[in-house]
Amino acid sequence: MVKLLLVGLIVACWLIPGTQANEYLDFNVTEIDRIEELEFGFSKYSSNLNPLLVGLTLIRGADSGAVCLDGTLPGYHLHRGHGSGANSWLIQLEAAQLQFRGERIWRAAIDDLKANGMRYADQALLSGCSAGGLAAILRCDEFRDLFPGSTKVKCLSDAGLFLDTADVSGGRTIRNLYNGIVEFQSVKNNLPRLCTNHLDPTSCFFPENLISQMKTPLFIVNAAYDTWQIQSSIAPKSADPSGFWHDCRLNHEKCTSGQMRFLQSFRDQMLRVVKGFSMSRQNGLFINSCFAHCQTERQDTWFADDSPVISKKAVAIAVGDWYFDRAEVKLVDCPYPCDKSCHNMVFR
Numbered sequence: 280m281v282k283l284l285l286v287g288l289i290v291a292c293w294l295i296p297g298t299q300a301n302e303y304l305d306f307n308v309t310e311i312d313r314i315e316e317l318e319f320g321f322s323k324y325s326s327n328l329n330p331l332l333v334g335l336t337l338i339r340g341a342d343s344g345a346v347c348l349d350g351t352l353p354g355y356h357l358h359r360g361h362g363s364g365a366n367s368w369l370i371q372l373e374a375a376q377l378q379f380r381g382e383r384i385w386r387a388a389i390d391d392l393k394a395n396g397m398r399y400a401d402q403a404l405l406s407g408c409s410a411g412g413l414a415a416i417l418r419c420d421e422f423r424d425l426f427p428g429s430t431k432v433k434c435l436s437d438a439g440l441f442l443d444t445a446d447v448s449g450g451r452t453i454r455n456l457y458n459g460i461v462e463f464q465s466v467k468n469n470l471p472r473l474c475t476n477h478l479d480p481t482s483c484f485f486p487e488n489l490i491s492q493m494k495t496p497l498f499i500v501n502a503a504y505d506t507w508q509i510q511s512s513i514a515p516k517s518a519d520p521s522g523f524w525h526d527c528r529l530n531h532e533k534c535t536s537g538q539m540r541f542l543q544s545f546r547d548q549m550l551r552v553v554k555g556f557s558m559s560r561q562n563g564l565f566i567n568s569c570f571a572h573c574q575t576e577r578q579d580t581w582f583a584d585d586s587p588v589i590s591k592k593a594v595a596i597a598v599g600d601w602y603f604d605r606a607e608v609k610l611v612d613c614p615y616p617c618d619k620s621c622h623n624m625v626f627r
Contacts, residue, residue, distance in 0.1 A: 282565060333358045338384075338391045345383035352382040354614040357395065357499070368392075368400045370422070372414045382469050389425065402431040404602065408573040410506060412439020416486050416497065423495040433496040433602055436486070439574040440501040441508065442548055443485045446518035447541065453512040457484040460550030490562075498563035498601050498608070500594055502571040503546040504531065504615060510569075513545060513577065519627050527625040531570045531615075543614060550611065557609050563601035565594055568612040569621035580622050587620045 286516055333356040338345070360367065370392075390396075395402070405422045405489040407415035420436035426432055446452045458481040461467060467480040473492050476482035483487050490497060514524040515595035534542065549566065557564050567574075567587050574594055580587055582595035589597070589610040600606040612618050 281536050286448075322539075323451040327398065327587070330554070336391075338387050340391070341384070341387035345380060345387035347380075347384075353387060355388055355392070357392075366399055366401040368403040370398050370403070370407070372406045372411030380411040381468075393425070398426075400426060400430050404433055404435060406435035406437065406575070407439060408437040408576050410437065412436040412547035412573075413441060413484075413486065415439060416489055416493075417484075419479075419495045419497055420471065420473075420493055435498045435500070435575070437597060438502065438505060438507065438571075438573045439488050439548065440499055440552070441484075441512070442545070442552060443482070443510075444512065444548060445489060446512065446544060446619070447514045447524055448518040448520055452510075452518055454481060457481050460484070478592065486544045489557040490553070491559075491597070496561040496601075497556075498557070498561075498565070498598055500575055500598070502550065502566045502569045502574065503549055503612065504542055504565050504568065504570045506570050506572045506626070507530045508545070510626070530624060531625075539615070546614060560593065561609055565589060565608070565610045566612060567610075567621065568613075568615045570623040571621065572624065574622075577622075584621070585622075587622060589618075 313527070335355040336357045337356045338353060353479045359365075399626060403426060405415050407413070407418060412456045413436070415434050416439055422434065423432045423450055435447060441453060442452055443451075461480045461484065467475065470483045471489060474488050478488055483509055490499070510528050514528045519525070519528075522540065527538045531542075546568070553564060553566070556562055567589055571580065571587075574587065575598075579585070580594065583594055585594040586595070589612050592600075592608075592610060597608045597610055601608040
């Protein structure tokens with residue numbers, strides 16, 4: 280959105296570990312202030328030392344069960360807009376390492392936000408990155424139902440298209456992870472019923488079994504070679520005891536031709552997953568052939584002079600065209616290594 284009312288970091292249920300910041304090596308840049316700018320939004324070496332700092336709003340009236348693991352109150356960061364953006368809301372879900380009361384916290388946060396003006400929204404966007412991107416998909420139709428029919432409501436998932444795919448050993452690392460979450464946290468009843476009515480709860484954790492049935496317009500931003508999935512789902516250490524994938528897992532330029540063919544098959548699977556979804560005019564798509572994860576939360580990949588593009592269109596422009604109904608947006612990149620605009624991630 281051009282003008283926003285809210286940037287909210289809300290603890291959502293069903294979260295999985297995200298990429299660790301201390302693993303960064305570079306983003307095809309070497310300047311220390313540039314790296315800090317990507318990581319923190321500003322650099323101590325930069326002349327621009329005016330980052331937007333938004334305070335934490337604690338949910339003091341939350342139900343006694345809607346608390347963090349240490350018993351403290353949950354909260355969110357609220358940044359109010361003004362003018363034409365006064366009734367436009369963006370809810371951004373962040374990834375977290377461990378949650379056991381996500382359902383209660385989600386409901387407490389939503390109730391608090393509605394009391395703080397969200398119930399008067401003219402337009403609303405639920406978005407998230409990584410685990411938050413998955414939560415945005417899982418919560419999308421429920422979020423739509425919070426508003427009257429006159430409110431324009433859409434959802435954006437960035438790096439949340441986790442695929443039910445085999446790892447390099449032939450095992451099912453990510454399915455086993457999801458199955459453990461479903462059983463350990465007993466979340467079956469909180470998953471979308473449009474899926475659990477005919478599939479097992481673990482399958483309903485995978486967006487591929489949800490996105491084509493959703494009622495609410497959804498935009499998917501995803502790297503075809505998602506670095507989190509490469510490291511944690513496709514080629515985790517547990518599936519690669521010999522270390523054959525070690526270098527490729529951290530730096531795509533060190534992949535063998537055989538490893539690249541395996542990764543190309545992962546891209547092919549991703550494109551098959553979104554084929555039916557992309558046929559709906561209300562949905563949007565931006566799948567670029569980059570080695571990246573979470574491209575909407577970093578200014579350099581969201582909207583900068585050298586941001587990644589598909590057909591000369593950056594992520595921010597693509598999302599804006601879709602949200603404001605300026606154009607139908609279904610952008611799918613050619614296979615690696617054709618895209619020279621990528622900000623590929625390299626890890627230690």
